[in-house]
Amino acid sequence: MIQGLRGQNVTPELDYGLVFSSHEVTKDQRTSLALTPEAPFIMKDGFEIKFDLSLRRLTDAYGYVLRIIANDSLNIDLVSSPEHEDFDDLNLIINNRQTGIHFNHADIGLQAMAWTTVAIRFNLREHRISMTWAGQEKTHELATTADLSSFRFYFGANEFGKFNTSDVPPMIIRNVELVRNVGETIRWDLRKHGIGEVYDNTLTLAATTRNPTWLADRHIRWVHARDFQLEKYPSVAFNSISGALYAIDKNNVYIYNADGKIDRRKIQHGKPIYSDANQLLYVGAGNTLVNYDLFSGRLSRFDFERNAWENTDTTYNLPNYWHNNKFYNPFDRSVYTFGGYGHFTYKNKFMRYDSAARKWMEVQTTGAIPPRYLGALGLTAKKDKALIFGGYGSESGKQELFPQSFYDLYSFDLRKHDIKKIWEFKSGHSDEDIVFSNSLVINEEDSCFYVLSFPKNRHDSFITLRRYSLNKPEWQALADTIPFQFHDEHSFCDLFLSQATRQLVAVTSHKEKDHYRINTYAINYPPVSTQDVFQEVEKTSTAAVYMILAIVLIAGSAATFVWIRKKRKQPEVPSVQEERSVIPSVAGSATPINFPETEKAASAIHLFGGFQVLDKDGNDITGKFSMTVKELFLLILLHSAKTEHGISTTTLQEQLWPDKDDMSARNNRNVNLKKLRGLLEEVGDVTIENNNAYLRLVISDNVVCDYHVVSRILASGNAVDNTMIEALLKHVKRGNLLPDIQSAWLDNFKSDISNRIIDMLLEYSEKLDVNRDDRILLEIADTIFNYDSINQEALVIKCSVLNKKGKYSLAKTWYDHFAKEYKSLYAESYPKTFDEVIS
Structure with a gap:
């Protein structure tokens, strides 16, 4: 850890587990996890299966949490059945009969999205089964267990013979353990996964999944959260504590809350600063929203009660401090800025707004940073130091004299105003000039910081999330990319940490004719690389x-x-x-x-x-x-x-x-x-x-x-x-x-x-028999739908196979889903009836 940087709270643990799609999707899109996809486990004396369970909601939550099939003839089911007068909220049912093992949510104080541990123990010698949920144990005597020796385990949906079901509760499962009496434990953490399968912790036994959603994937993929437009003079700020995003233009203040609600405030008095280089900063002390422009020397605060800005001057000023960095210094309770670009000159001064004098003052520093803009700045957890990273500029500050990209890290002491260089990439950092988001996020516990990067000299490009070491010039690319249109003064991107949602939030802005397009993206914190999530298993057979x-x-x-x-x-x-x-x-x-x-x-x-x-x-x-x-x-x-x-x-x-x-x-x-x-x-x-x-x-x-x-x-x-x-x-x-x-x-x-893949699959499907080759036909149909969601030939294959297998209602559900999407795309009804499709 860099000297002078103090540790903050421990980095949140990686979210992990398997999310089960439930009644909110069609039946063939629901999730399954089969621990025994091929042969059953042989356990003659008994066993214990234990797992962590979280229900995403406590209503509309009917379905099979776990179905155990013994000797391929007896079903032992853990069924979620809230809102049913004849059953408790969670019930263990054996051979289609209720047992004395049942629980209500209220009895254990269950809340939605809360993790609890479920353990089911089979003692076949003593003819007893017991279950513990959230520390409460209940037992049921079995009539006979003499012949039970093989067991299959299915979470959620399954297609095993007469025991098939598509009723899935809205649940999340993780840390699955199967403990045999002989002391052997097989464990599927569900932290990492493959494609359509997930191995146990020894990478020996593969469980299979269908329609999985992995919590861990939310740490490697950006999710597009919001898309909106602003009028003239836009800028954005963020409240890291509440997760609220503030966006302003000349007429409105928008508050996008972490719960998805939007609060639009029509400005009743005053205006933001009329400059295309204006910046917005949220100051937690006093819940203050600050808008400023260095060149005009103005700073304005927004009054949330009156929906009014302090500033009333609507004179437009040419920009002279594009992409400057900003922060609030709690030691002198002032807004600070650093750097910027304008009039062919790169800046490197630290400026402080003096509220008493109502003007910007230059901060006298010990040490200096070469002039630049398009760099990133972030504060430590104690808010006693600012880190300034990278940017584009020149040693002289003049655009004509060898402008270049900087890949260096500096610290600025908020008390003493000392500047220290921490490290620098001497060479080999990037093959093209890249620049960075206006802000960076520091993770002192893991001795790193996160920042967004993008090429400076390309218009249609992509933003990449990078993790840099705090101690030495090392970096790693994380997650997938974000599309970005960069046009220097008319584009902007920033990165924030939402403590409310435990997410990194990326915000991009670019000009479209007479307005600005704003996009926001989120990824779970901490972000990781794909190798931290996907299981790599060498298979030889x-x-x-x-x-x-x-x-x-x-x-x-x-x-x-x-x-x-x-x-x-x-x-x-x-x-x-x-x-x-x-x-x-x-x-x-x-x-x-x-x-x-x-x-x-x-x-x-x-x-x-x-x-x-x-x-x-x-x-x-x-x-x-x-x-x-x-x-x-x-x-x-x-x-x-x-x-x-x-x-x-x-x-x-x-x-x-x-x-x-x-x-x-x-x-x-x-x-x-x-x-x-x-x-x-x-x-x-x-x-x-x-x-x-x-x-x-x-x-x-x-x-x-x-x-x-x-x-x-x-x-x-x-x-x-x-x-x-x-x-x-x-x-x-x-x-x-x-x-x-x-x-x-x-x-x-x-x-x-895509066309060639679809053509080959369809050509081969014509040679197959719907009764004998149902598995490969369904796989062909599902694959085609990945490439063409309204492929009519794939619909015929899917519905025909399901109908032949006796799954009439499932085939009809899929047909209805297809017809709805067809109408949404073509604005007309699908011409074939269900009977025509399956005939």
Whole structure:
């Protein structure tokens, strides 16, 4: 920890657990967790199952918390049944009969969203079952348990034979433990997860999930919270204690509260400062909202009782302190500012507003910070020091004399006004000029701070959340990105910590014609990287090997010859790890398909469901790819998969550096290619060939790229069979191609691959039997819906299969949902009736 920075409250623990979708969604969208997806557990003497339970609401909460199926013939159910006269709020039911084990919410003082522990113990020798909830225990004598030995466990919905159910309470589950009498404990914390599955803490036993929502994912993904517009002279501020966002324009003050309510205050008297560079600051001392402009020397406070500003001067002043930083100093009870830009000059003065003299005064400091703007500032927990990080400026303050990005950290003592430099990136921090949000958030307990970053020289770009060390120049990219349109003086972004909701809140602003568009985003605190949430499990199986060999064999006699020739140079039975993707040949050619059937823990490039890169050791290095390097990589990768020669350097320049001359663009390209090649060396044997002004990506056999695997399957020219479809589904059901990246050039790739995936799946579905192949048909339909939510062929498949399985009401529910979405999109009713769809 940096000397002089005191610790604050301990960082909140990562939220974790599985959220179950309940009656608020259609039946086939409800959540299930199966601890025994294949074989049951054999436990002849008894066992205990224990878990943490939280109900999201206490009304409209009917459903199966847990269904235990013994010997595939006897059901033991823990059922939530509030608002029912014949049952208590939580009941243990055995073989469809009530028992003496039941609880009411009031008996244990249960509140919504509160965690309680449930433990169910089976003593098969003594013919007794007992249950403890929130410390209260109840027991029930079993008639006989002599024959009970195998047990299946399902939380929420399940589709197991006659015991299937879609009644799910609105619950959250975590810390599931299964304790056998012999002392063995199997534990699923539900902190980390995979896709459609979650392993126990030893990464040995996989439970399966359907329609999961993971609390931990809220720490890696931004959620778009609000979108609104303001008129002239907008600015925003934040109350970290209550989580309220304040936004103003020339006529109104808006208060966006943490509970989602909006309080609009029409200004009755006075006006905010008429300047496009005005700033807004919430001061907790006195619950004060302060609006100011340094150049005009004005500062105005808002009276919440009168809905009035102190300022009455509506003279417009040209901006001269764009993007200055601000804070309230409790030691002299004054508003302070630092830096800014205007009239070709970068600023580095600390200014203080003297309320008695009603003017801004320069603060005399010990030490100095080079002039800059677009940097970030935040206060320590004790509010005795301010940290100032980064920005864009010049040592002289003059725009004409070598302006540059700064990646350095300073502290400013609020009592003594001493300035100290803490650290600086000497080189290698970023391949392009990046700047930062107006504020940063300090986490002293973890010796780090959080800040938003974005390229200074790009208009359509993305904001990235970064975590920097307080002690040394180290950083890590976190979460996904936020779209951002940056136009210097007409754009703004900021970052706040809401103590009320335990979230980081990002606010962006940009000008649209005669108004300003404001967007807010939230992510649970503390934010983490994807590797902190997703389970990476190495899977190797003989079945997978045979599946790969089968795919190779179907390529035909010519392909077989190629395979045999390669096989002479390899061990007779290759391991799963040795089967890797290669760049596909020109579309339409019939070539051998060589791809992995399981997730890889090392040397992998994932594009479906989100961009992710793993190095040779299985470490997630996605955060090392800056925006420009990532886009450069994807342009080369996707064009190399599409055409044999790759992408021309001219096309690269048009996409990445359209505003630069040839010399400058070439220099930028060379610098970024050097960085990209260094990152690819960490991944494995991945090279970039340069041939006659064309760049082409070559991936060797020891690196997996899901896009290449999928492209090879789609372009194989072979007859489609179940093995190929299973392999295709494994990758494409993860999600759309690069959903977290929005670039115009990428649209055609997304559209093309989506159409080809849908076409292949539909083509194969026509060969299947609805009675025999129901599982694969449902998976095909669900995958197609991920790419096209109103695909009519997928609707027919889904409803027909469900109807054939005797799930008429479920099929009808899905049809109704589809018809509603169809009408919402096309403003007309879906032309086919339900009977026509399932006929």
